[in-house]
Amino acid sequence: MRYPSTTRRALLRLASAAALTSSPWLSVACEDPGEDNSPAQDTGTSGAGESSSTGDGGPRSFFDDDEVTTILAWLGPLPDAPRPDPTNAWADDPAAALLGQRLFFDPRYSANGEVSCVTCHEPADGFGDSRANLSTGIAITGRSSPGLLNGAFGSATEDGPVWQFWDGRADSQWAQALAVPESAASMASTRSKVALHLYDEYRDEYESVFGAMPELRDGAGLPLVDPTYKPGMPEWDALPQESRDAVEGVYANFGKAVAAYERLLVSRNSRFDQLWNDLAAGAPDSPSLTDEEKAGLRVFIGEGRCLGCHNGPNFTDGEFHNIAIPQSGENVPEMDQGRAAGVMKLVADKFNCAGAYSDHPEKESCPVNFVVPEGAEVGAFKTPSLRSVGQSPPYMHTGNFATLEDVVRHYDLGGAAYGSFEGAKDELLRPLSLGAQQIADLTAFLRALDGEPLPVELTEAP
Ligand code: HEC
Ligand code: HEC
Known part of the structure; x- marks a missing residue:
């Protein structure tokens, strides 16, 4: 030939x-x-x-x-x-996926209570957003919203990470989901608000999947952590370590439940x-x-x-x-800057494969340790899958x-x-x-x- x-x-x-x-x-x-x-x-x-x-x-x-x-x-x-995700112990747990699906469609944990994942990932558009070149949540994002079908497969040809985002700044679907609520353009919310929302609205489902939830309200019903607090604020830094841990443990599981749902979008x-x-x-x-x-x-x-780039079962080399x-x-x-900036964010992400909230049994083998x-x-930018690409215009980052x-x-x-x-x-x-x-x-x-x-x-x- x-x-x-x-x-x-x-x-x-x-x-x-x-x-x-x-x-x-x-x-x-x-x-x-x-x-x-x-x-x-x-x-x-x-x-x-x-x-x-x-x-x-x-x-x-x-x-x-x-x-x-x-x-x-x-x-x-x-x-x-999709290949197993060792960083997420609930990746293939059906109850986690059901909870994740609820959260995917739920706008209430965004800053104005109106933006959900579906706002920019519309099921009828291959879970992308065909309404404009750049999606709008609280504000206009700087990149186009990709379709999410078959995202869990990555390149589907080898072991390794399933890079998320156009610049691969997250190394798992759950870490990706955790970047959304605090993004100013997407939801302008906080991890504290998401955790409190789970405590108030999903406590039973959460506990049946992940086990006991930490107390996030005091005896009078007031939040133990103000829902406007997030990293980068002096108020967050001043919180006792155990309060921050309580919020972040629930927050990480929010991402793991959403990822379990996304793995079903095949x-x-x-x-x-x-x-x-x-x-x-x-x-x-x-x-x-x-x-x-x-x-x-x-x-x-x-x-x-x-x-040369769109090869393998998912029509992407994952690079x-x-x-x-x-x-x-x-x-x-x-x-x-694309990947050049994304890789720095990946290394700094506390929810990456090597981080404390990852379930990976051998964190020293995480690909994030080897990125240069x-x-x-x-x-x-990441080579996107071309499967069902016709469903999620417009194209490119x-x-x-x-x-x-x-x-x-x-x-x-x-x-x-x-x-x-x-x-x-x-x-x-x-x-x-x-x-x-x-x-x-x-x-x-x-x-x-x-x-x-x-x-x-x-x-x-x-
Ligand atoms: C305001 C619009 C908006 C909202 C709301 C939003 N997204 Fe996105 N999503 C985007 C954009 C834009 C990108 C690409 C951003 C980038 O690569 O920097 C993206 C990327 C992604 C990706 C990466 C896909 C890939 O192939 O790399 C996943 C997965 C995803 N979003 C899931 C979610 C989930 C889960 C939620 C809800 C918790 C959510 N999104 C909410 C706009 C949005
Ligand atoms: C050098 C590697 C490379 C080659 C060769 C290549 N692509 Fe791509 N493709 C990419 C990358 C990377 C992107 C995303 C680029 C961006 O957004 O900046 C992309 C994006 C796309 C998209 C948009 C998908 C979306 O969801 O936005 C389509 C469609 C596509 N390529 C089809 C093709 C076709 C058809 C060819 C052959 C004519 C081709 N590609 C050749 C790497 C490649």
Whole structure:
């Protein structure tokens, strides 16, 4: 197959992914003897646009053998379950998930009592926010709200963290959730208010999941910690240690319950998965995609170079890249350091994998211990999953692409000439010179990644 002008870096990236032979999505292709798993190899046997037959007089297949090998090896269905989260002992506890779902839909712990997670993560939008480029809670956030479907899988190919946020400043879903209430733009609330809310409104459910809750009110019913207090305030610092611990213990469990719910937001069996299953079963072709979508898949794995970063069962390498997204658009801040700033916040986060509230049995092995802040690239952002991507416009961390076609045109140009930190742009971003038909094909293919709808009981307040 043709994999044009693959850079050394992409080769390295693909080669390291090839080492993941234990991945279930890779094993199918590996079982097939005589097949070469490396899509980076330019065998020059056939060009894009050609089809091969499966033997004398057999049905013509759309993809040639190398393309089939690439599709089977580098993409594939999601594993049966998100990988375990050792930092959250309640990650797969159904009662914790139910409590988490209540909290996800509950606006009462925000500063004005009106903002819930759903305000910016609308179930009908793939749990993203299609209303504006940047979401609004108490104020306008500086980044676009991503869809949350399949977020618990991360790259779904290897052990390690499931980085959260565009800049990966949280290393688990529960640590991510704890950043929301105190964010000035999102909820402008406090950990003290969240803990007191759980004490007042959810005490029974909380205790049946996490065990006894500390007293958060005195004999007269007054809060032991004023609900306006949070770290950074002298009043918070002046509290006795045990009061701060009481609040933060409940607060950490708030995050763990929300994360247990988020792990259920799984959408699989897209039409692409059906095609993959057909090819994996040895069928020469599949009726699950139209010819236009199949042509788009061909661009995705070939000339478009999309596979260099969007690979594996969740269509993401889970890493950070600068793809020259301009810091432009309404209310978009002029500067965004991305991963370079995110990694510093991650290391400083007391709720990270290595922190006191993490349930990880071997905290010394936490990935946060091994991140190299100096190595983080400015303007790099997390490669998002492309599963169900059609459901959660607008796109990119700035939300300044309204449609998938806008996204494809950005890649076709090789990234914006005027993106911030231009010098740090990823090598894979080069002008592609796709024709109008290929742009339409690739856009159509992205829509074939829509998964099945979630059960309705997960998309409403319980
Ligand atoms: C005011 C809008 C707003 C509210 C309210 C909000 N979010 Fe978000 N959410 C965002 C934005 C914007 C981002 C991306 C921010 C960033 O990366 O810096 C985000 C990111 C996330 C992510 C990371 C997803 C990923 O793939 O990295 C998760 C998970 C998430 N939010 C869950 C929640 C939960 C749980 C709540 C409620 C406790 C919540 N959000 C409330 C706007 C919001
Ligand atoms: C160098 C790695 C890399 C390559 C190559 C790449 N992407 Fe991306 N992709 C990313 C990153 C990183 C982001 C998020 C960037 C940001 O917001 O700053 C992204 C974002 C996207 C989004 C928006 C998703 C969302 O939820 O906002 C789509 C769609 C997308 N890519 C599709 C593609 C397609 C199609 C190709 C091939 C033409 C491609 N990507 C090639 C890394 C890459």
